[in-house]
Amino acid sequence: MTQQYQNSKTLLEVHGLRKVFGETVVLRGLDFTVAKGERIALMGPSGSGKSTLLNCLGGIERPDQGEVLLSGNELTSLSADELACLRRCTIGTVFQFFHLLPTLTVRENIAFPMELAGWSQAKIKKQLGQLLEEVKIGHRAGAYPETLSGGEQQRVAVARSLAVGPSLLLADEPTGNLDRKTGDTVLNLMEQLSEKHNVAMVMVTHDERSTRICHRILRLEDGVLAGVPEERNEEETAG
Numbered sequence: 001m002t003q004q005y006q007n008s009k010t011l012l013e014v015h016g017l018r019k020v021f022g023e024t025v026v027l028r029g030l031d032f033t034v035a036k037g038e039r040i041a042l043m044g045p046s047g048s049g050k051s052t053l054l055n056c057l058g059g060i061e062r063p064d065q066g067e068v069l070l071s072g073n074e075l076t077s078l079s080a081d082e083l084a085c086l087r088r089c090t091i092g093t094v095f096q097f098f099h100l101l102p103t104l105t106v107r108e109n110i111a112f113p114m115e116l117a118g119w120s121q122a123k124i125k126k127q128l129g130q131l132l133e134e135v136k137i138g139h140r141a142g143a144y145p146e147t148l149s150g151g152e153q154q155r156v157a158v159a160r161s162l163a164v165g166p167s168l169l170l171a172d173e174p175t176g177n178l179d180r181k182t183g184d185t186v187l188n189l190m191e192q193l194s195e196k197h198n199v200a201m202v203m204v205t206h207d208e209r210s211t212r213i214c215h216r217i218l219r220l221e222d223g224v225l226a227g228v229p230e231e232r233n234e235e236e237t238a239g
């Protein structure tokens with residue numbers, strides 16, 4: 001990471017991002033930035049490329065053209081090992097269908113990214129204690145995912161996504177499989193933890209109500225971002 005980026009308020013920069021699948025141009029050249037700690041809602045019709053964009057931001061998909069810079073690191077310029085390392089430690093992900101590992105307990109699911117990151121058992125134990133408390137799931141720490149409600153599973157997934165202290169959380173319809181009340185609880189948690197730990201967030205959602213936890217909305221339509229008054233947004237999020 002360059003000195004410039006350690007000091008700047010920008011976490012993520014996207015320049016001219018283009019993504020094509022076969023004959024289909026999904027993303028036609030997107031430009032936007034995400035500030036450290038900023039929460040963005042990504043909306044758009046089904047099939048408009050929201051998940052594809054998240055995958056490009058997370059280094060899972062490779063853009064056909066353009067750049068994604070995370071803390072000043074251009075993702076496509078990294079080696080496979082460097083990219084894996086960045087993804088493991090800097091980016092957390094939450095999905096619609098939770099994606100917990102069914103053979104691991106709640107505690108083990110949350111500890112998994114810390115194990116992968118090579119943390120000591122003492123450090124893992126301390127962080128686990130804090131996370132279980134933050135998402136209020138300590139009473140189910142020894143349970144397996146299939147015995148939990150959807151809301152409980154998503155709280156575990158949120159804890160896991162934040163386990164190693166990422167700077168960016170990518171969430172793809174995190175409340176899409178939850179009822180309204182449970183979804184609200186999960187959203188509130190994501191907002192609180194994003195604030196507390198200064199984690200930026202890009203959240204795909206179909207639900208206008210979910211955007212209440214976000215500073216800004218990006219709308220993806222026909223492969224471009226519609227109605228993004230960049231200058232106004234930069235003023236709003238500065239501070």
Ligand SMILES: Nc1ncnc2c1ncn2[C@@H]1O[C@H](COP(=O)(O)OP(=O)(O)O)[C@@H](O)[C@H]1O
Binds near residue numbers: 049
């Ligand atoms: N791996 C892939 N191979 C081919 N086409 C894909 C792939 N992933 C997504 N697409 C296509 O790209 C378009 C956007 O998909 P997606 O990003 O999943 O949209 P959204 O998340 O907004 O519903 C769709 O037409 C989809 O069929």
Ligand SMILES: [Mg+2]
Binds near residue numbers: 050052
């Ligand atoms: Mg999608």
